[in-house]
Amino acid sequence: MGHPHLDVRRAVRTALADLPGGSTVLVACSGGADSLSLAAATAWVATRSSGALRAGAVCVDHGLQDGSAARARAAASALVQLGLDPVVTVHLDASRGPDGPEGNARAARYTALTAAASRVGASAVLLGHTLDDQAETVLLGLARGSGSRSLSGMAACSGSLRRPLLGLRRSVVRAALPAGLVAWEDPHNEDAAYARARVRHRVLPVLEAELGPGVAEALARTAALARADADALDAAAAAAFAVMTAPPASPSASMPGVVPGGVASKALASSGSSGDRRDRTQTPPGPGGAPPYGRAPTTSADDAVAPAGAATSPPGAATSPPGAATSSAGTATLPGLDVGELAALPQAVRWRVLRRAAIAAGSPPTDLTAAHVAAVDTLVTGWRGQAGIDLPGGLRATRRDGRLRFT
Template identity: 45%
Template sequence: MPSPPAAVAACRLAARRLLGELPEGLVLVGCSGGTDSLALASVVAFEVDKTGRPAGAVVVDHGLQDGSAEVADRAAAQCRGLGLDPVVVRRVEVAREHPGGPEDAARDARHAALVAEAERLEAVAVLLAHTRDDQAEQVLLGLARGSGARSLAGMPPRRGLLARPFLAVTRADTAAVCAHDGLDPWQDPHNADPAYARVRARGAMTVLEEALGPGIRDALARSADRLRADADALDQLAATWLAQQAEVPTSLPAHALASQPEAVRTRVLRLAALAAGAPSGALTAAHVLATDRLLTHWRGQGPVSLPGHLVAARTPGRAGRIMIGPADRVE
């Protein structure tokens, strides 16, 4: 049998490596029917056929476009045709109001559905088809928003039940898989709609490549890989400090926290705000830095407004504390 094209081999190898890292048991592919996810379904089916590992798919229907049910059913049929089993179609309701906008609302609904199905079916992982192109665009969006290291670290290869084997391959590679395996992917019209930030980022990436050279995508993705290790270490330091210094995560000793390096201090404040109920998608670096000024530039100023109808305030004196919670409960 002739060897597959290099792009197909790269995608199969990426799936094989990640599958080899997972414990025994069912794996699921999150499949929309688009090029990337259909290619992932195909290479996973190819790989598990050799090992006997059970593999299925979950197709999430967001209900945001006319004909979405038919698109979902078609994706499910292609997954079954590849030999994946079980294949589940899950309809979700996307929140109309979301602090991160419609894209974040759809993503949160999708991830919740995928994790719920994985838990119901006792799967060991759900595989997502984000590519190196997606990673680079994610970093570019983070730069445009003035985000911190965590956002610039991009998408992790694994987090909880979600895993991304394709972060080392490109969209061109996944398109090659679909062509090689005779698949007919769905072309999402949202992928050409500039109303969505990810589409604008894709266009901006093309401009950057013309100005700076074709290596810009790989460079941004490599930067994400390097920043992720740093961000993980700083997040752990912040979580450890919070566990050791604060009996209640929303009441922080101001003097002790002020002595911490900024990278740790601001992470502690973010963790405290999230513990108080601030929506993660709406809590920005500007919110955290404004709260940090209660530590670094304390002049007796009033509370800082935070998302989720919360405030951060400092009580006076050397024994003062940073208190985060609803305005009527924080003095």
């Protein structure tokens, strides 16, 4: 196996190489083997940085299991002994909420991590997800059938969240755990009631046995390729949406069927961007982060579009289209999208534009599914005089006078 502790330390150094001197980072630690190994490596890197890096940690107690508060305090004590400072412990009650125990805990955890980083002025929060976690996430996304963004798995860097260990197998990370550190094993990781546990202990081992070794690595590579594709398509859709909703610059620009400069070519030409374009306002995906099967929201960067007329927008969220008006109820009234321009777009871009338009009009991103978007697309590509398509949030997509409207 080589030298696992060197591999983990190298991964941490690489993940933090772009931070300016004097930065503070926090390690999110549950007390499990993966996050403890990450914490130990981060502490080692910080102590040898000559003051260029300050490393602390945050332990989140979700309040979902008996003794969880005591375990969080024990993990915090171990982190202090590693030399991490500050060490923050947060106690939550994630038993209530609309998304079930896993979803509620995940949302509460990321909110707590962000708040803790803000309080101590941390530039980054490090998460202990491994290559195996990434492979599991890809399989769960594949089962949901929710598109390339879902297959792209977890980002190595998403806002202040960083995952240094995504390129390392779980076995390597755990082999790097220093002697004397006792890790806690979450019983949920072994509970077949959870889809991720079934993927981890049943599905992946069967795939490795039947298809040969390297399946997890192949799934992780698939995630990287899917992320690059999804980033490019999201950028093209954002560019097309911006062109199609911009105020007319000339009389010809407002004529139905006239594509000013060619929306499709403009969108594809202006979408050359890199990096993660995942919606920063949504809970990042991760272990346990799959929504229920059959729900399959087509998540994309479009989810960051603020509904037109909203009083405030989350940091980093796209603003309402320039041509959007607001109804007396405060909901969006978009000027409408030219059907001819939409039809000229590649389907992958057009569906993202339609999703973006629906979200801008006020449809909840988590409730807007691929089936909804496909139904709206029939108003563009399968027009037979339909009355319209009902969407989550009390919206209706209709086609009239060559324009698609969400009201």
